[in-house]
Amino acid sequence: MSKFPSYIQEVDGELWLTEDERDNMKLSYRVKDIIFAEQSPFQHVMILDTYDFGRTLVLDGVVQTxxxxxxxxxxxxxxIPMTLHPNPKTVLIIGGGDCGVAKEVTKYDQVEHIDMVEIDKFVVDVSLKYLPEVSGNLSDERVNFIYTDGVKFVQELENKYDVIIIDSSDPVGPAEQLFSEEFYQNLHKALKPDGVMVCQSQSPAFHMDVTKQTYQRINNLFPITSIYTAVVPTYPGGLWSFTLGSKKYEPKNLGEKWQDKSTKYVNQGIVESCFVLPEFMKNNLK
Amino acid sequence: MSKFPSYIQEVDGELWLTEDERDNMKLSYRVKDIIFAEQSPFQHVMILDTYDFGRTLVLDGVVQTxxxxxxxxxxxxxxIPMTLHPNPKTVLIIGGGDCGVAKEVTKYDQVEHIDMVEIDKFVVDVSLKYLPEVSGNLSDERVNFIYTDGVKFVQELENKYDVIIIDSSDPVGPAEQLFSEEFYQNLHKALKPDGVMVCQSQSPAFHMDVTKQTYQRINNLFPITSIYTAVVPTYPGGLWSFTLGSKKYEPKNLGEKWQDKSTKYVNQGIVESCFVLPEFMKNNLK
Structure with a gap:
């Protein structure tokens, strides 16, 4: 039996994590140290110290953050959704166990209440303990941690949130239902009449089918639907898409509404230009 | 002796190319077929058929295009430079052996002459033969192929080109001089008084030091210097930077100047917004 978790390989005295979620392209990270590795009731959870990306959260062998x-x-x-909504007071986060989204949302003073619904308490605990660069040692009385299935949580809600953020993993296995039509219908119902939702909608380079399907499903429910992108070096292909559904507010001239939040990627220009899509994405969405 | 080129590994009956140019992160591509593999006078040249990215040009084991x-x-x-310059008639391309840049430049009717200076004729030949999706079977009388060292080629030129495009490989080994101060001085001299140059300036995610140094060197010579980015899924980190040096024209409102060129990534919105940099890049360039 190996002395390392099954997702880690030892090669010539070096430790490597190789993601094998994709059949035909693999990303490998050299590992300095295994900080934590244990099976939760839902998945295999690791915190690795990697050479290029520092401490890294890995679920079932796949880099999350x-x-x-x-x-x-x-x-x-x-x-983006927090800038689009003029006065977000109640926010729901589904997923987001690394606490990074909650950390960003607490930067808005007008926010009164954040429900954070994560199925795996384990992920929250290890992120708060071992991943302060991401979780920011989140400690804010407005954040209400709820450890349950997000799909079930939203079934009975009505007219409750200004902003809903779906920070899910990939649409395979447990997270699959977080991309379903029924789930989006429940989100629509859970939002107030001027509410805004956003979800990650995968890599347009590798999964334009998922990006397109997500866009179409949200577009069937919301009067205003838009896709925006960002570049995340540790996600395969780099380019990542987010799909926004809005009941009232149009994402126009967002740069004028942007207020500094001590961010390291987002700024006025990014907020303004992130909805610009390359030609291949525009063509694929037609 | 293996029956495969040294850059290809056979794992459980599957063929894989693993780039090993980086110490702590690796990208691997599953290979369907080795179309071509031979040593040129300058480097090891392969054309692979890969599962995710189709036919792929690989030099010394590193994916190029x-x-x-x-x-x-x-x-x-x-x-971007061709849109910035109002009337580009003479264009110099240094590198660009896959012929993809020359193919794009020939889309401009006003261009009268393109000097394409590539050190390795081998790369041009195999790209034209085996990589038509990139080279577009380039056959245009305005393109003048010159097989020599680009660094030497520009040493004695003056006031000759409207646009110069440096399509180099990474700044290690033979391409290192294509990032040197002396080289940029010669480019400045080779440009007409309203000339524009652009070079690839590496991944800001992994080599912000190179991006910054390139920016500073060009900024020392040109009154107008700007960085823009794009997302290239097969380049590590996805995010890629380009640095533009311009003697006269400012890259403002480029969207208004954009004219459709049957492109698959670039469009009016991209031309307009590609100069918007994430906050970490802006901070690093200060």
Whole structure:
């Protein structure tokens, strides 16, 4: 039996994590140290110290967020809907166990209440303990941690939130239902009449089918639907998409509404230009 | 002795190319077929058929361009300077052996003459033969192929080109001088009084030091210097930077100047917004 977790390989005295979620392209990270590795009731959870990306959260062998570039995803999925809504007081986060999204949302003083619904308490605990660069040692009385299945949580809600952020993992296995039509219908119902939702909608370079399907499903429910992108170096292909559904507010001239939140990726220009899509994406969405 | 080139590994009956140019992060591509593999006088040249990216040009084991995403880099390094200059008649391309940049530049009717200076004729020949998705079977009387060292070629030139495009490989080994101060001085001299140059300036995610140094060197010579980015899935980190030096024209409101060139990545919105940099890049350039 190996002395390392099954997702880690020892090669010529070096430790490597190789993601094998994709059939035909693999990303490998050289590992300095295994900080934590244990099976939760839902998945295999690791915190690795990697050479290029520092401390890294790995679930079932797949990199979720890193100390070095995790802020890009967390800032982009948070600040775009929070800037679009003129007065977000109640916010729901589904997933987001690394606490990075909650950390960004607490930067808004007008926010009164944040429900953070994560199925795996384990992920929250290890992120708070071992991943302060991402979780920011989140400690804010407005954040209400609820450890349950997000799909079930939203079934009976009505007219409750200003902003909903779906920070899910990939649409395989447990997270699959977080991309379903029924789930989006429940989110629509859970939002107030001027509410805004956003979800990550995968890599347009590798999964334009998922990006397109997500866009179409949200577009069937919301009068205003838009896709925006960001570049996340540790996600395969780099380019990542987010889909926004809005009941009232149009994402126009967002740059004018942007207020500095001590961010490292997002700024006025990014907020303004992130909805510009390359030609191949525009063509694929037609 | 293996029956495969040294850069290809056979793992459980599957063929894989693993780039090993980086110490702590690796990208691996599953290979369907080895179309071509030979040592040129300058480097080891392969054309692989890969599962995710189709036919792929590999030099010394490093992916240079692919049939699936090669257009992104080639369009971005070509159309931004070509749109910025109001009347580009003479163009110099240094490097660019896959012919993709020359293909994009020939889309401009006003161009009268293109000097394409590539050190390795081998790369041009195999790209034209085996990589039509990138090279576009380039056959245009305005393109003048010159097989020599680009660094030497520009030493004695003066006041000759409207646009110069440096499509180099990474700044290690033979391409190192293509990032030197002396080289940029010669480019400045080779440009007409309203000339524009652009070079690829590496991944800001992994080599912000190179991006910054390139920016500073060009900024020392040109009154107008700007960085723009694009997302190339097969380049590590996805995010890629280009640095533009301009003697006269400012890259403002480029969207208004953009004219459709049957591109797959570039469009009016991209031309307009590609100069918007994430906050970490802006901070690093200070």
């Amino acid at each position: 890193t100390s070095v570039d995790g802020y890009i995803y967390n800032e982009m999925i948070s600040h | 692919t049939s699936v995403d090669g257009y992104i880099y080639n369009e971005m390094i070509s159309h």
